[in-house]
Amino acid sequence: MASEDNKWYYNTATGEVAQGLVFDSTHRMGPYDTEAEAREALEIAEKRVEEAEAYDEAGEDWGEKPSWEK
Template identity: 55%
Template sequence: MADSDMKWFYDLSTGQVTQGKATGFETRMGPYDTEAEARHALERVNARNEIADDWDEAAED
């Protein structure tokens, strides 16, 4: 069994969290070590994007 088979992934197209690569890479985020990390993937991405946007705005000033 490959290590990625035990990891968790978030599917952008369905919003489902799966263990293992159940979907294609086009809509799959991960791997994550825990189900909880995968479940909160979008929150983490949004927070990082907000920080990056703030950094970009500060650099423009």
């Protein structure tokens, strides 16, 4: 059994959760280690997006204006 068969996945089209690669890849989120994590796939993704946006915003603040704006 491949390692992907032991993982859990969330189907974005139906909201179903299953173990293994049973869903079409266009609607599959994962892999997740547990069924509970797969059930929270949308919340996990939303949190990751918020963290990435915060990281991007922090990286844009160099503490001083560009030379052409002085």
